[in-house]
Amino acid sequence: MKTVATLTMNPTIDVSYDVGTVRHTHKMRTDNEWYAPGGGGINVARVLARLGTPTRCLYLSGGATGPALDGLIDAHQLPRTRIPIGGPTRIASAVLERDSGKEFRFTPSGPRLSEPEWRACLDALAEADCGLVVLSGSLPPGAPDNFYAMAIQLLRQRGVEVVLDSSGPALQRGIEAGGLLLVKPSQGELAELAGRTLEGIEAIGEAAMRIVETGQAGLVAVTMGHQGAVLARREGPVFLPAPRIHAASAVGAGDSFVAGMVHALGSGKEELEAFRWGVASGSAAVLRAGTDLARPADIRRLLLHIGAP
Template sequence: MKNIATLTMNPTIDVSYDVDKMQPTHKMRTENEWYAPGGGGINVARVFVRLGGHARCYYLSGGATGPALDGLIDRHQLVRTRIPIAGSTRVASAVLERESGKEYRFVPQGPHIAEREWRECLDRLADVECEYMVLSGSLPPGVPDDYYARIAGLLRPRGIEIVLDSSGAALAAGIDAGGLTLIKPSRGELRQYAGRSLDDVDAIGKAAMEIVEAGKARFVAVTMGHEGAVLAREEGPAFLPAPRIKAASAVGAGDSFVAGMVFALASGKDEREAFRFGLAAGSAAVLRAGNALAYPEDIERLLARIEPL
């Protein structure tokens, strides 16, 4: 088993609650209050370690909420490297309305990061020891759009495999710089990058293959929620439908997908089996309410329901 490192530039303290009914101006009493460390890379590490792998989390943390995030990461027994910042770590909320079964998510933009802070992060990463580096999540205000591309350029010459899961300008800059092992855009994120409508599986596969054929990424896994996912690789595109399940939450599905696929690749599986495992992990994440993410027993159960490619 190879070890990985993850970077979370804009982490969160994830809070989840249940309420009977969402009502404006009323004080709504909550139940099932739950706190967890969150943000793309931290979520990936949580699932990767559950599966039996080894992961080190690099993340920015500061302000009054920073120590709380650090403590939550320690409770999950994750190996961590904290880059201190002046701004406060954001707090994101997921509220389940029992009456309708709908989930409401509130996600702040995040603190402004000073140049000296994001440069210190680059300095810390220069000495990272891992086989896979997972760059996951949004970039907070103040960080250059090409930040993930800079990190990839720093680490790739050392033989480190780069996995990118972001959106918008950060994703576009990372793809355009090239040399990536895996990217995992959602259908909407790929649509934004491609600049055109992607209304069916064939169109999604074609857009993903353009990235592979241009040599920008070896694998492109495009998630489509409950519909499934598309994998683009040198041999061509492939589609797998998601197993039919009753969803309890959408939090962390994409991060669980990345963790599952990278775990399988790091374990020596080929991209087809890794893609299946990633789809099972992403589906497993939505079985549980709040921000629990995927658990190995759920992944294995769902994997048996996903046809081989």
């Protein structure tokens, strides 16, 4: 199985805790406090490592909070390449209100990068010893919209396969670079790319197939939350409903989906089976409150309830 490297341009220290009722002004005592390393690529690497895929995470870290992120990644025993920056690593919070069962999420925009800092990320990718790279997450302030496009071009020249999961202009420019193994937009992100509302499985499949037909990506997996997901491939689009579960948190569901598909593809499973692994992994992530992400036992249990697309 080839080593998978993940790049996280805007990592986080993810803090989650529970509170009885959220009330303004009042001091609210919390419990079930949990700290985890986060951000798209780091989340993907955490799940890949649990599934047994050789993994290395590349990420930026800086300021007073940077060493805390480094320590959390080490606690998860993830091989890592740290790219130092001057700005402080951001801290994101997820608060579960027990009385309502609702989750409140607070995510800063992240530190502003200088050009030497984001170019150092490209240098790290040029030296990464891997067969596949997952580019996942938002771009921080200061990084150009075409950063992922530059990364994709660099990696394709090296013969490295690329998976992309981002949003907005960064996602659009990355797709335009072409040659992707897999791209994973949400339904809303795909609608933004298409420039119109996408209602229904057929419309989503048609928009996703345009990306495949132009050669920009071999696979396009469109996640639709609790409704399931659509996979566009050369043979045409297919749909899988999500298994019926009680959702405790939405944190990291998309990242877990990507990890499940990448692990399955890297293990030699064919595309539709990898799609099943993606849906099972995304669903497994929402079973657990906070930032725990998908667990292998949950993924394999849910696979038993997911039929062929």
